[in-house]
Amino acid sequence: MIAFASRTGNVRYIISKLGLPNIEISQGLVVNQPFLLFTYTDGLGQTPNIVEQFLLHNSQLCKGVIASGNSNFGQAVFCKPANTISEKYNIPIVRKIELRGFQSDYDAIIEFYNKVIGLVGV
Numbered sequence: 705m706i707a708f709a710s711r712t713g714n715v716r717y718i719i720s721k722l723g724l725p726n727i728e729i730s731q732g733l734v735v736n737q738p739f740l741l742f743t744y745t746d747g748l749g750q751t752p753n754i755v756e757q758f759l760l761h762n763s764q765l766c767k768g769v770i771a772s773g774n775s776n777f778g779q780a781v782f783c784k785p786a787n788t789i790s791e792k793y794n795i796p797i798v799r800k801i802e803l804r805g806f807q808s809d810y811d812a813i814i815e816f817y818n819k820v821i822g823l824v825g826v
């Protein structure tokens with residue numbers, strides 16, 4: 705499963721291209737199977753609040769983090785939630801994606817997913 709947060713639709717668009725089980729993060733969501741986290745980037749490299757809250761209760765089953773961002777904000781903060789979450793919870797970064805990304809990004813996510821999550825919980 706992929707648990708995702710999307711504000712303006714880019715992450716949601718990518719999710720629609722992956723063909724993998726997914727769930728949108730809402731307040732109080734508890735996921736009870738291994739998952740990848742996919743988040744957008746907020747102002748100055750911030751992790752969206754709803755994602756921070758979600759991780760407080762769900763980080764243990766999170767097997768990788770994907771972020772979408774916009775490199776116009778500068779390399780220091782581009783997709784920074786991927787780094788922040790990776791360091792805080794010791795979770796590998798799967799991919800940092802420019803806006804809606806490209807097929808190569810989608811392929812990389814699917815490859816990681818199949819290797820690490822496999823068919824567990826589908």
Ligand SMILES: Cc1cc2nc3c(=O)[nH]c(=O)nc-3n(C[C@H](O)[C@H](O)[C@H](O)COP(=O)(O)O)c2cc1C
Pocket residue numbers: 709710711712713714715716744745746747748749750772773774775777781782783784802803804
């Ligand atoms: C107010 C605002 C602040 C943003 N700040 C950053 C940022 O600091 N770093 C970054 O990489 N992207 C930043 N972005 C870009 C978004 O993370 C990017 O457009 C992403 O694809 C949005 O995903 P979504 O459409 O699923 O919400 C920002 C976007 C907005 C609207």
